Amino acid sequence: MSANGVPTIELNDGNGIPQLGLGVFKVDAGDTARVVAEALELGYRHIDTAQMYGNEAGVGEAVRGSGLPRDEIFVTSKLNNGNHRPDDARRSFEETLAALGLDHVDLFLIHWPRATQAGDAYVDVWRTLEELQAEGGARSIGVSNFLVAHLEKLAEETETVPAVNQIELHPFFQNAEVKAYGEARGIATEAWAPIARGGSLLEEPAIVKIAASHERTPAQIVLRWHVERGNIVFPKSARSERLRENLSLFDFALEADELARIDELDEGEPGRTGPHPDAFG
Numbered sequence: 001m002s003a004n005g006v007p008t009i010e011l012n013d014g015n016g017i018p019q020l021g022l023g024v025f026k027v028d029a030g031d032t033a034r035v036v037a038e039a040l041e042l043g044y045r046h047i048d049t050a051q052m053y054g055n056e057a058g059v060g061e062a063v064r065g066s067g068l069p070r071d072e073i074f075v076t077s078k079l080n081n082g083n084h085r086p087d088d089a090r091r092s093f094e095e096t097l098a099a100l101g102l103d104h105v106d107l108f109l110i111h112w113p114r115a116t117q118a119g120d121a122y123v124d125v126w127r128t129l130e131e132l133q134a135e136g137g138a139r140s141i142g143v144s145n146f147l148v149a150h151l152e153k154l155a156e157e158t159e160t161v162p163a164v165n166q167i168e169l170h171p172f173f174q175n176a177e178v179k180a181y182g183e184a185r186g187i188a189t190e191a192w193a194p195i196a197r198g199g200s201l202l203e204e205p206a207i208v209k210i211a212a213s214h215e216r217t218p219a220q221i222v223l224r225w226h227v228e229r230g231n232i233v234f235p236k237s238a239r240s241e242r243l244r245e246n247l248s249l250f251d252f253a254l255e256a257d258e259l260a261r262i263d264e265l266d267e268g269e270p271g272r273t274g275p276h277p278d279a280f281g
């Protein structure tokens, strides 16, 4: 556990990742350095960005300007969808490091499998990521939005088991099959849209009731459920009070029956808010 109370999860390659971080999808490029700097000051030590978000430069500016030792901040980025040929993947990774102004990232992910568009090109891309890890530019490597079939294909054809699979996961869409596959094979689950993008989930009566009994907000209850279910999360906010709120999860706990009540909110496929991995990319 680090000084700010956030647990560290050990990945299958031996590296540690803070279980809670900040996601910066849809943070304006011009505002990103301010938001990330504020988050680091509050105690966040894990930032999740992507080439697709167009704000890696702001993340790097804040990390470099924070005065914190580089090895105390965990930085993730992701390969853009247009760059799935092996040479493109390497060039694209170099662009990520240049935009961040850093000599390594802590985690680099294939953002989407793109199997519908590019067949099994993700297998060769994965081999490129294995090289990037061996060379030290990416301390850990993983995937995002991979379904079980994609993970099985990597297991059959390549050496390295992904350290993480970053997937949509929240109480309305618990993505149980993909999460269970990862759990059985040492692939940590990162939950994107952990509060289902701040929508109706936060007005769900079961969540509101549990929040009232703990004198916490609905977002804190949902995030605490993730923590207790072992998910790695990085809720996005560009607002100071919510950055603070989303980090304050480590001085209370949910009861077993409260966790079970939240488990019951799973709607399966209809609960998904983002695109299906077979349809996007």
Ligand SMILES: NC(=O)c1ccc[n+]([C@@H]2O[C@H](COP(=O)([O-])OP(=O)(O)OC[C@H]3O[C@@H](n4cnc5c(N)ncnc54)[C@H](OP(=O)(O)O)[C@@H]3O)[C@@H](O)[C@H]2O)c1
Pocket: 022, 023, 024, 025, 026, 048, 049, 111, 144, 145, 166, 167, 191, 192, 193, 194, 195, 196, 197, 198, 199, 202, 217, 219, 220, 234, 235, 236, 237, 238, 239, 242, 245, 246, 274
């Ligand atoms: N791998 C992928 O394909 C993928 C896809 C999507 C997201 N992600 C990653 O996952 C991160 C999180 O997902 P997300 O940004 O889509 O959704 P999210 O974190 O579930 O929700 C973010 C939304 O909730 C609001 N919010 C934040 N804290 C709140 C609180 N305490 N109470 C009420 N509303 C709150 C934010 O608004 P304000 O900013 O106004 O506070 C924002 O509109 C992203 O930033 C990104 O890093 C990855």
